[in-house]
Amino acid sequence: MIREFSSADILFIVTAVRWTLILSAIAFAGGAIGGLAIALSRSSQNRVLRRIATGFIQVFQGTPLLMQLFLVYFGLAVVGLPIDPLLAAAVALTLHASAYLGEIWRGAIEAVPSGQSEAATALALGYRDRMRHVILPQAMRIATAPTVGFLVQLIKGTSLASIIGFTELTRAGQIVNNATFQPFLVFGTVAALYFLLCWPLSLLARHLEARMRRALMR
Amino acid sequence: MTEHAIIMRAVNKYYGAFHALADIDLTVQPGERIVICGPSGSGKSTLIRTINQLEPIESGTIVVDGVELTAGGENVAKVRKDVGMVFQSFNLFPHMTVLENCILAPMKARKVSRAEAEKTARHYLERVKIPEQADKYPAQLSGGQQQRVAIARALCMKPRIMLFDEPTSALDPEMVKEVLDTMIDLAREGMTMLCVTHEMDFARAVADRVIFMDKGRIVEENAPAEFFGNPQNERLRNFLGQIA
Amino acid sequence: MYQFNFQPVIQNLDLLLFGAWLTVRLSLMAMLFGLVVSVLGAVAKTSGIRPLRWLVDAYVEVIRNTPFLVQIFFIFFGLPAVGISMSPNTAALVALVVNVGAYGTEIIRAGIESIPRGQIEAGRALGLNPVQIFRYVVVKPALRNIYPSLTSQFIYLMLTSSVVSVISANDLASAGADLNARTFASFEIYLVLTVLYFLLALGFSTLFAAIRRVFFTYPAGR
Numbered sequence: 166m167i168r169e170f171s172s173a174d175i176l177f178i179v180t181a182v183r184w185t186l187i188l189s190a191i192a193f194a195g196g197a198i199g200g201l202a203i204a205l206s207r208s209s210q211n212r213v214l215r216r217i218a219t220g221f222i223q224v225f226q227g228t229p230l231l232m233q234l235f236l237v238y239f240g241l242a243v244v245g246l247p248i249d250p251l252l253a254a255a256v257a258l259t260l261h262a263s264a265y266l267g268e269i270w271r272g273a274i275e276a277v278p279s280g281q282s283e284a285a286t287a288l289a290l291g292y293r294d295r296m297r298h299v300i301l302p303q304a305m306r307i308a309t310a311p312t313v314g315f316l317v318q319l320i321k322g323t324s325l326a327s328i329i330g331f332t333e334l335t336r337a338g339q340i341v342n343n344a345t346f347q348p349f350l351v352f353g354t355v356a357a358l359y360f361l362l363c364w365p366l367s368l369l370a371r372h373l374e375a376r377m378r379r380a381l382m383r
Numbered sequence: 384m385t386e387h388a389i390i391m392r393a394v395n396k397y398y399g400a401f402h403a404l405a406d407i408d409l410t411v412q413p414g415e416r417i418v419i420c421g422p423s424g425s426g427k428s429t430l431i432r433t434i435n436q437l438e439p440i441e442s443g444t445i446v447v448d449g450v451e452l453t454a455g456g457e458n459v460a461k462v463r464k465d466v467g468m469v470f471q472s473f474n475l476f477p478h479m480t481v482l483e484n485c486i487l488a489p490m491k492a493r494k495v496s497r498a499e500a501e502k503t504a505r506h507y508l509e510r511v512k513i514p515e516q517a518d519k520y521p522a523q524l525s526g527g528q529q530q531r532v533a534i535a536r537a538l539c540m541k542p543r544i545m546l547f548d549e550p551t552s553a554l555d556p557e558m559v560k561e562v563l564d565t566m567i568d569l570a571r572e573g574m575t576m577l578c579v580t581h582e583m584d585f586a587r588a589v590a591d592r593v594i595f596m597d598k599g600r601i602v603e604e605n606a607p608a609e610f611f612g613n614p615q616n617e618r619l620r621n622f623l624g625q626i627a
Numbered sequence: 628m629y630q631f632n633f634q635p636v637i638q639n640l641d642l643l644l645f646g647a648w649l650t651v652r653l654s655l656m657a658m659l660f661g662l663v664v665s666v667l668g669a670v671a672k673t674s675g676i677r678p679l680r681w682l683v684d685a686y687v688e689v690i691r692n693t694p695f696l697v698q699i700f701f702i703f704f705g706l707p708a709v710g711i712s713m714s715p716n717t718a719a720l721v722a723l724v725v726n727v728g729a730y731g732t733e734i735i736r737a738g739i740e741s742i743p744r745g746q747i748e749a750g751r752a753l754g755l756n757p758v759q760i761f762r763y764v765v766v767k768p769a770l771r772n773i774y775p776s777l778t779s780q781f782i783y784l785m786l787t788s789s790v791v792s793v794i795s796a797n798d799l800a801s802a803g804a805d806l807n808a809r810t811f812a813s814f815e816i817y818l819v820l821t822v823l824y825f826l827l828a829l830g831f832s833t834l835f836a837a838i839r840r841v842f843f844t845y846p847a848g849r
């Protein structure tokens with residue numbers, strides 16, 4: 166039974182943007198915590214911590230996000246949890262974001278000149294104070310642009326949650342397409358909505374990067 | 384029969400609305416050594432870069448070794464093979480060894496065999512006193528050595544005219560002399576040279592004529608003794624006062 | 628307690644390995660064609676022709692700001708509506724080429740722009756023609772500069788290519804999905820798939836590092 170592509174369908178798709186945003190927000194928040202832990206571990210003095218963090222990044226940057234999603238999705242049953250698409254997507258995307266943000270932020274921490282850490286140590290600041298008041302604030306400036314850039318990648322990545330059955334923007338499009346069979350229009354609309362979400366962020370990332378580069382040249 | 388190495392007549396060059404070269408008239412005899420100086424932005428680089436057409440001109444005539452440049456592409460290629468150029472920033476090719484830098488153009492532009500090109504290259508590396516660096520990469524050499532390689536690279540094309548654009552101003556002071564000595568040797572052998580430089584001792588020692596440029600014009604030109612001993616132009620006097 | 632059962636995976640490992648080969652082939656082909664698109668895109672972008680530049684800009688921005696999954700849906704399901712139908716395998720290749728071409732355009736452009744003007748001027752002053760300058764002066768340093776981005780882009784492409792399984796194009800992820808539909812040993816299958824992808828990625832980065840050592844080991848500098 167095929168019906169017309171109506172304004173109700175458009176509304177259905179547009180409101181599904183909500184779930185794309187929620188999923189992105191969860192993954193970003195979780196990834197921020199995980200990423201900070203990874204970044205600090207990777208730049209720490211402890212060799213075991215460094216190895217673990219490096220391995221974590223390698224695995225999550227060296228395997229497809231789609232496989233990570235499937236693995237977490239089916240893995241929920243393995244650890245005795247109910248199979249739930251939202252939970253699976255949130256966990257997988259959080260791990261994914263942790264790895265990428267961890268790598269970005271490690272780079273930013275290492276980009277802070279080593280003299281800064283030495284000066285702080287010479288002033289008798291402990292590790293926590295050194296990080297909190299001297300290193301991280303400077304690293305944050307360096308990391309802002311690539312972090313915003315990664316946010317674009319994350320939003321696009323949430324589309325894969327549709328494959329394990331979570332109804333966000335892409336899956337809403339598939340549902341409407343199955344009912345109306347207007348794939349050109351439907352997926353065109355879906356793509357346009359993603360573009361509206363991502364493009365401003367891309368522009369912002371580029372703007373921030375240009376500003377950073379100018380600041381560095383001075 | 385060509386009596387003149389370079390003839391420039393009524394040459395004008397614009398960058399957009401900016402008049403970079405204004406009515407330049409200049410004649411250079413074979414074997415003549417000319418030093419060009421002047422304040423920053425006066426058009427010195429632009430002037431010598433028009434001679435091998437790195438900068439096209441808007442009007443006027445340039446004849447290099449009897450070949451008229453304004454006529455078109457074919458001539459430009461010929462002139463570039465006969466005119467060597469040395470840049471302030473060396474511009475050696477970083478992915479090639481010193482020897483490879485020296486043989487590239489003879490092999491590709493002059494179609495010389497590799498054996499022949501290498502022989503020539505080693506000869507000129509000897510002349511600039513760094514034969515032992517032939518298999519190193521540019522990044523492994525000091526600035527002075529790099530600039531001497533750049534000179535050897537240009538000489539490998541057996542040019543009749545050499546252009547130098549501030550060849551020593553990117554160098555640390557202790558390396559300036561080794562490059563200037565190389566250039567003095569070259570001058571003694573009768574190479575036609577146009578050299579943008581602020582090394583006035585070099586100008587006194589080897590130049591047949593010194594040219595002062597300001598705001599895109601040749602304001603004064605004279606033999607070194609007159610040029611330095613009795614400068615006519617007000618701006619030249621200021622300029623000499625500043626750099627002395 | 629969950630009972631692991633790797634039996635189906637072990638018995639069908641040859642299917643998965645063949646799938647892995649298909650993924651490698653698909654990725655290599657996509658990269659090859661993608662590079663052609665990238666070079667054309669970069670040349671168009673650095674050319675002075677305004678409308679051409681806008682067109683390339685639009686292409687790059689649209690692709691980079693929409694998910695690959697939606698792109699492949701649009702190409703496989705949407706384009707037939709305007710008369711362009713493709714088999715799943717062709718659609719997969721086209722989607723990957725279009726996708727990697729957009730990222731590659733930026734990479735290649737950056738590579739060309741990374742060559743200092745003085746290098747090209749030195750080539751001209753030595754009497755080399757434009758083709759010779761490109762071939763002997765520009766290509767190697769430019770490639771060296773973009774090699775890291777280019778190779779990580781390839782690995783990213785290979786991982787992304789798993790998404791083509793949603794339209795049942797032939798690849799490693801599809802081989803896994805088929806096996807899953809027959810045996811339902813889902814977790815075990817996807818664990819092995821993940822490991823296989825990881826090994827592919829690891830293998831290629833090792834290979835790329837070796838190539839880099841052989842071809843781009845001149846000392847960096849001015």
Ligand SMILES: Nc1ncnc2c1ncn2[C@@H]1O[C@H](COP(=O)(O)OP(=O)(O)OP(=O)(O)O)[C@@H](O)[C@H]1O
Pocket residue numbers: 398401403421422423424425426427428429430
């Ligand atoms: N590509 C260009 N586009 C626009 N203006 C240019 C360009 N190249 C040079 N100019 C301008 O032309 C003028 C002459 O430049 P030129 O490089 O010849 O000066 P110069 O005498 O060599 O100075 P310097 O001693 O600083 O090297 C300068 O004002 C410069 O700003």
Ligand SMILES: [Mg+2]
Pocket residue numbers: 427428429548549
């Ligand atoms: Mg200059």
